Amino acid sequence: MKKIMIVVLILLILGGAGAGYYFFFMQEEAVEQETAETDELADEQGQMEPLEPIMDLSVPVEQTDFYVMERKIPVVDKPNDDGLIEGFLYKGEYVEVLEKQNGWARISDYIVFEEGGMEIAQWVSLDGLVTEEVIISDEEKIEILDSYLVKSDDLKLHLTRFRTAIDTLMKAGDCKPGDFEELGGWVKSVTYQSSDVYFIYCGGLKQDNKIYLNVQTGETFKR
Structure with a gap:
């Protein structure tokens, strides 16, 4: 009986060793195959032409944002000194x-007023x-407002309110700013004789463009 158990034990040991050897051998073969596939893929990628960039970064972007x-x-x-002044x-x-x-900047779309024109x-x-945003100091701002x-x-009486x-x-x-240059400032209203009310035109010279200022309250309004 003991001899039979010893024989069985020897067979189990030999079988386990064989299984271990088989497992180790298969793992090593799988690693070698994966390495070969990786090398082959790398070779294929190395032979591919390099991708061209979507944008040509060597071309400078044209500056379009400016400040007066x-x-x-x-x-x-038109872009010369003989052009007709249309505004400021x-x-x-x-x-x-x-x-x-030629030293001039177009700031609007082209317009053709008549066919063939x-x-x-x-x-x-x-x-x-x-190209940089212009910062106006408080002192210069007051100077600019006063120029309007x-x-x-009654400028001396109501200068602060007018500003x-x-x-x-x-x-x-x-x-x-161009609206204030039309009249050169605020005009005393004869419509509101009982109050200190002055007016200016903004956006045109029609009644709808008339803006009133009550210098006592500082309120601006339209009729």
Whole structure:
């Protein structure tokens, strides 16, 4: 009986060793196969042509964002000094430049008023523009506001109210600097004789464009 158990034990030991050898051999073969596949894939990738970049970073991006540097620059209908003045831009205003031509910047789309006619756009001199946002100091701001008030009625009496009203209307987008240049400031209203009320036109010279200011309360309103 003991001899039989010893024989069985020897067979089990030999079988386990064989299984271990088989497992080790198969694992080593699998690793070698995976390594060979990895090397083959690397070779294929090395033979592939390099991908071209989506964007050509060597080409500089054209600057289109500008700000008015001068106190006031004219807007003309063609890119030269003989152009007809159509308006003005004022210090600190943002400008998108659509085209540059001989020192001039186009700031509007082209327009043709009649079939077969010449294309017309709005242009400003690049000399009056800068790429960095323009910061206006408090002192210069007061100076600029006062330049819009030089012909105001009763200017010395209501200077502070006039300044504040102009600043508020421009910040709200209701008025632009050019509006105040039409009349040179605030005009005494004869409609409101019982109150200290003055008016200015913003956006045109019609009744709907008339803005009133009560200097006693600082209120601006339309009729």
